[in-house]
Amino acid sequence: MPVGTLGTVKSLSPEELRDAGAQIILGNTYHLYLRPGCAVIDRFSGLHRFMNWSGPILTDSGGFQVFSLARLAKITEEGAAFQSHIDGSAHLLTPEKAVDIQCTLGADIIMCLDQCIAYPSSAPAVETALDLTTRWARRCKQRWMARGGNRAALFGIVQGGMVQAFRKKSTEALLEIDFPGYAVGGLSVGEPGSLMREMADVSLSMLPEDKPRYVMGVGTPEDLVDLVALGADMFDCVMPTRNARNGQLFTDTGTINITNARYRSDTAPVDATCGCYTCRHYSRAYLRHLYQAKELLAYRLNTIHNVAYYTGLMQRMREAVMADRFDSFRRGFYHHRRPEDT
RNA sequence: GUGGGUGUAGCUCAGUUGGUAGAGCACUUGGUUGUGGCCCAAGUGGCCGUGGGUUCAAGUCCCAUCACUCACC
Numbered sequence: 001m002p003v004g005t006l007g008t009v010k011s012l013s014p015e016e017l018r019d020a021g022a023q024i025i026l027g028n029t030y031h032l033y034l035r036p037g038c039a040v041i042d043r044f045s046g047l048h049r050f051m052n053w054s055g056p057i058l059t060d061s062g063g064f065q066v067f068s069l070a071r072l073a074k075i076t077e078e079g080a081a082f083q084s085h086i087d088g089s090a091h092l093l094t095p096e097k098a099v100d101i102q103c104t105l106g107a108d109i110i111m112c113l114d115q116c117i118a119y120p121s122s123a124p125a126v127e128t129a130l131d132l133t134t135r136w137a138r139r140c141k142q143r144w145m146a147r148g149g150n151r152a153a154l155f156g157i158v159q160g161g162m163v164q165a166f167r168k169k170s171t172e173a174l175l176e177i178d179f180p181g182y183a184v185g186g187l188s189v190g191e192p193g194s195l196m197r198e199m200a201d202v203s204l205s206m207l208p209e210d211k212p213r214y215v216m217g218v219g220t221p222e223d224l225v226d227l228v229a230l231g232a233d234m235f236d237c238v239m240p241t242r243n244a245r246n247g248q249l250f251t252d253t254g255t256i257n258i259t260n261a262r263y264r265s266d267t268a269p270v271d272a273t274c275g276c277y278t279c280r281h282y283s284r285a286y287l288r289h290l291y292q293a294k295e296l297l298a299y300r301l302n303t304i305h306n307v308a309y310y311t312g313l314m315q316r317m318r319e320a321v322m323a324d325r326f327d328s329f330r331r332g333f334y335h336h337r338r339p340e341d342t
Numbered sequence: 343g344u345g346g347g348u349g350u351a352g353c354u355c356a357g358u359u360g361g362u363a364g365a366g367c368a369c370u371u372g373g374u375u376g377u378g379g380c381c382c383a384a385g386u387g388g389c390c391g392u393g394g395g396u397u398c399a400a401g402u403c404c405c406a407u408c409a410c411u412c413a414c415c
Contacts, residue, residue, distance in 0.1 A: 214376095
């Protein structure tokens with residue numbers, strides 16, 4: 001899922017998103033609730049019509065944003081009290097309110113409010129956060145059921161820091177509550193990649209295969225291949241879009257930093273094997289020029305390529321899984337990486 | 343023509359009572375994991391306009407000269 005925090009995948013129109021292969025996008029409760037606010041989006045009967053995106057939308061609950069953006073956040077049993085990063089105004093986000101807001105946004109998949117904890121944190125702090133996340137998950141489920149339950153799919157979120165036993169405890173508790181889908185949260189918060197995979201594996205191996213398993217906030221192309229191997233079905237990550245805006249482009253043979261001087265007069269496309277709009281029409285030299293000149297088109301063309309790369313990678317993995325040849329795909333994928341460029 | 347001001351990194355500028363030069367931007371190379379287009383880190387780069395002089399030592403003090411600039415004639 002490309003990330004469209006503010007009701008737009010930055011720099012792309014919905015048509016360009018679709019052309020780049022996006023099937024579903026992510027929106028943010030925290031951001032959209034603060035601006036433009038639910039009342040505005042409700043006038044359009046939801047985010048789809050507001051932003052002219054007819055495909056599925058998943059909304060994040062706001063738990064992570066309270067953790068990462070709002071300073072002076074205060075977590076209580078009731079919910080997360082925080083100050084807006086925009087104007088400093090005070091807000092209280094409860095599990096029930098998180099569900100209500102996401103339903104107003106009209107999302108197709110909504111997430112439970114969770115407490116994401118910093119890495120590293122003490123074991124008692126991690127366990128306290130995961131237990132609260134479990135109680136909040138139960139309240140989210142109740143609210144969702146009270147609202148009819150079937151309009152949007154509600155996903156629970158596993159927490160538990162970097163402790164295997166806590167990850168297991170969190171996963172078991174969510175399974176008992178029973179959700180249409182499950183997410184693994186609290187990862188990619190600064191821990192080493194090997195630890196991230198180890199923690200994801202704990203939950204992925206316990207979660208049912210016939211329900212979506214979503215690893216939140218991950219990751220690099222290698223991360224995605226590794227985690228799909230462990231059973232993950234869905235991801236969201238700002239990496240393809242943010243890094244596109246910072247000049248880093250993804251290919252099967254590693255990343256390209258389009259700002260590098262060696263591309264100054266390079267007539268080749270970013271990736272000759274890529275069929276995206278950018279690679280079909282533009283050279284590395286042009287993209288470098290646009291980037292150096294801070295032209296708006298640089299953000300757009302780079303984002304188109306990276307979104308196409310990520311969606312293409314997921315599509316290739318889906319096809320490999322369905323054809324029962326994922327292991328050979330995975331070996332080939334690693335084989336093509338050039339270590340000096342990754 | 344007269345009087346004043348300014349000449350230091352590609353650009354804009356700091357540089358103490360003299361002790362052989364720094365910043366921001368630009369450029370180069372990394373980083374970026376449930377998003378402000380940012381931000382962070384490291385690096386390249388200087389006959390201190392030019393020529394003399396004083397001094398153990400001059401970007402700094404003295405003289406000359408050139409360039410740019412402002413005011414007045």
